[in-house]
Amino acid sequence: MPIAKVVFVGKSKKKTGTTRYMFKALKRRVKKAVFINVPRLRKSIFWTDYKKVIQNKIINTDPDLVLIYAKDLPFNVLQNIHSSYKTAMFYGDTVDAFQENVLKPARLVDYLFIINKTYLARYRSLGIRKPLYITQGCDDNEHRVIPTRNSKWFSEVAFIGRPHSDHRIKLLQLIDQHYHLKTWGGDWQEYGLTCLKKRIYPKEFAKICYAAKIFLGCDYDYDLECYITIRTWYSLGCGGFLLTNYLSGMETMFSKGVHLEWYHSPEECLEIIDHYLRHEDQRKRIAQKGYEFVHAHRTYDVMINEMISHIENDRSIQ
Numbered sequence: 383m384p385i386a387k388v389v390f391v392g393k394s395k396k397k398t399g400t401t402r403y404m405f406k407a408l409k410r411r412v413k414k415a416v417f418i419n420v421p422r423l424r425k426s427i428f429w430t431d432y433k434k435v436i437q438n439k440i441i442n443t444d445p446d447l448v449l450i451y452a453k454d455l456p457f458n459v460l461q462n463i464h465s466s467y468k469t470a471m472f473y474g475d476t477v478d479a480f481q482e483n484v485l486k487p488a489r490l491v492d493y494l495f496i497i498n499k500t501y502l503a504r505y506r507s508l509g510i511r512k513p514l515y516i517t518q519g520c521d522d523n524e525h526r527v528i529p530t531r532n533s534k535w536f537s538e539v540a541f542i543g544r545p546h547s548d549h550r551i552k553l554l555q556l557i558d559q560h561y562h563l564k565t566w567g568g569d570w571q572e573y574g575l576t577c578l579k580k581r582i583y584p585k586e587f588a589k590i591c592y593a594a595k596i597f598l599g600c601d602y603d604y605d606l607e608c609y610i611t612i613r614t615w616y617s618l619g620c621g622g623f624l625l626t627n628y629l630s631g632m633e634t635m636f637s638k639g640v641h642l643e644w645y646h647s648p649e650e651c652l653e654i655i656d657h658y659l660r661h662e663d664q665r666k667r668i669a670q671k672g673y674e675f676v677h678a679h680r681t682y683d684v685m686i687n688e689m690i691s692h693i694e695n696d697r698s699i700q
Contacts, residue, residue, distance in 0.1 A: 385446040385468075385690050386413040389439070392451030393421045398612060399584050400474065401451050403521040407686035408449070416443050420454050433459050440467070447693060453487055464490045470693060471495070474518065474612075476603055480508065488513075495689060498609035499631065512696075516689060517610045517635075519680040520619025527621035527673070528588035534578070535586075537564035538659060540594030542582055542613065544568035550600045553648050557598070561655060566590060591622030595665065596655055599626025607631045618642065618676040623669040625654055635680075641672040 388408055392401040401417075408415040418439055424432040433456045440448060440463055448455070448463065450471045460469070470493040473484060479501060488494045488510050495516040496505070505513035538561045545551050551573050557563050558575055566586075570577040579586070591597050597617045601609065608631035617624045624642040636642055643658070645651035658665045 383446070383694065385694055387443060387445040388412050388415045388447045388449055388690075389418060389443050389445040390415060390449045390451070391418045391420060391436070391455040393419055393454055397581060397583060398616075399521065399524065400518070400612065403524070403682040404451070404472075404686060406521070406523075407682040410683060411686050411690055414443075416445070420456070437462055447690075449689075450487065450491065453483055455487070457487055460487055460490055464492075468492055468693065470689065472516070472689075473497075476501075476606060476609065480504070485510070493693060497611075498606040500606045500609070514692065515608065516685060517608065517680070518612050518615055519682050519685050520615045520676050522677055522681045522683065524584055525616055525619030525677075526588065527592055528585060530589045530593055532589075532593075535589045535593035537594050538562040539596045539598055539655060540564050540566065540590050541598040541600065542567045542587065542590060543600070545570055545573055547602055549604075550602075553600055553651065554598075556648055556652070557655065560652060561659070564590075564594070587616060588620040591617050591620035594622065595659060595662075597622035597624050599624055601627055601629065604629065608634070610635065614642075615676060615680060618672040619681075621669055621673045623658065623665045624672060625651065625658070627651075636672075636675075640668065641675050642668065 390405055390408055395401045405415060405417045418436055423435060427435055437459045445467060448467050448469045452473055469491040471488055471491045472495045474497050476498065478484065485508055492512060494505060494510050494513045496513060497517055499515050502513045502515060539557055541554055545568050554565060554575060555573060565575050565577050566579055567582045568577055599613055601611055604627055606629065609629050614624065614626060626642065626644050628644040628646050632644060638644055643654055645654055
């Protein structure tokens with residue numbers, strides 16, 4: 383059945399822009415898309431039951447699909463509407479992925495979209511009807527090269543993220559011993575690293591990608607198949623030269639040394655950094671190829687189209 387009307391339930395993601403990019407793509411894909419910003423609505427109508435207002439908005443729109451970002455739709459509203467409307471949930475995280483506050487709504491929705499393939503079997507074993515793999519992308523309009531002459535943004539190696547794993551902390555400390563490293567987006571001071579700004583917004587992200595000779599990726603979990611984070615998509619989309627950790631399945635999406643580079647160990651990471659700092663022409667060529675590839679093949683429009691098309695073509699749920 384064609385999907386013409388979608389209610390998208392979520393919150394503002396000012397740093398990553400994820401919900402904004404998804405909603406823009408939805409508006410281009412379907413005839414009518416309505417965004418319910420749950421925290422903003424709750425704050426603006428504090429004197430009444432915001433959950434009833436959300437439910438009435440859904441009912442009045444009468445959508446072909448209710449798309450939920452993470453756990454943002456109040457659970458009792460989902461309980462009330464899930465039998466009347468087709469529902470899908472996008473969960474773009476790997477932390478706390480099997481907590482009950484994630485599993486409860488995931489068991490009610492018709493589709494659960496996640497960003498790695500490793501968790502699919504476990505979700506099925508936990509009673510999720512249709513867990514499906516999806517990967518994100520860049521925003522074709524907002525993720526662009528933004529030149530800057532401000533020395534604040536320049537470095538040999540840059541990393542954006544928090545110190546939430548030992549292997550990440552140790553790798554960045556190692557890199558800092560050998561190269562001019564700048565860290566952004568987290569509390570790095572207690573680990574001997576200076577965080578120049580704790581909250582990085584899209585235009586700043588793009589300036590860092592432009593000004594850093596090497597943009598580093600170091601994911602939370604190395605063991606997840608096809609776990610391509612938004613750091614990868616956004617940095618390529620902003621024209622950065624990306625050096626990231628290898629994950630199983632990356633070669634099905636990218637070509638090493640063509641779109642980006644990857645490493646398997648801290649030692650190899652240092653070797654690759656050293657090589658590309660000495661070969662600017664190679665670095666710039668790969669960054670350009672990565673930029674062209676992502677904007678041609680992996681935008682939020684592609685992601686949303688894949689999600690909607692899968693649901694439209696699924697004959698098992700009518």
